[in-house]
Amino acid sequence: MTIQDIALIHEWHPVLLSSALTDKPEAVVVLGEKVAVFRTTQGVHAFKDLCIHRGVPLSLGKVSGDELVCAYHGWSYNGCGTCTKIPSLPRGQAIPSKAKAFVYACVEAHGLIWVCLGTPAGPLPKVSAYVPEGFKEVFMGPYTLQAAGPRIIENFLDVSHLMFVHEGLLGDSDFAEINDYHVLEKDGVLRSEEIIVYQPDADGTGRGVNSRYVYEVFGPLCVALTKRDDVSDHIFRLFLMVLPVTEQTSIAYMLKQRNYAYDEPDEVFIQFQERLIEQDRMMVENQKPELLPLDLQAELHLKCDRLSIAYRNRLRELGVTFGTA
């Protein structure tokens, strides 16, 4: 393994929406590593995307009889990566013991397929503990951004951009002051106190409200916000999970949860989110330096940036180097 980032190697990374993995293998890239992901009746599997025979990507092959069959000479690998069949071998000859695929940890949870290149800290991504019962969920992505994963996450945690980048939707530049708030840590999760933002059109339905935002940081590239307003019992949660493809290319997945507007088509929420992402794209794809600086002497911070500071400190403590400077 050539990746130096020890922290991100052991994290679960979202690689595909569950709905995007059907009966064919898919090629994905995690931390610069090519990975073949496929589905059998036993579940989901991830292999290094390279057949040990002649180096062809296994993702070019097909899934047949719960095994991944290489496109080049038909070697067949079971879900554990063991080669069970080499069609060109004369009958009775043993399959070489080295004929194996390199297997990565892979799970399907909460509408996504997740891959860990190292040894995962837990059986499932941490986000799993935070899915409330009875909420309507919408999965969104993939959104490819030419930006470092940590820059994208920090943009999501940055409350004072809402009034400018998303003016008219998530904020109003005449109401740009940010109340003082602190960031607390519990069970390894960073959580902001409430931040109040006046929103002219908080969810695409044209309703102006004072929203109370709470942000949570579950992992280096997995965060959420929860919004409540003062006029209803509506709760809106938005998770952002970023796949670090390379240091400066990332794929964002989002999960939106709400306890209202059950009958509204998902498409309305997806289109609204896509509009917001295009607004954010202009910022995150143009920031310099491209990699998120973890030295707090770099860039200039205000009190309202406490959450960004806490996030940068967390990345530094974890030793995240991929996408940071």
Ligand code: FES
């Ligand atoms: Fe895969 Fe030959 S390269 S079977």
Ligand code: CO
């Ligand atoms: Co934004």
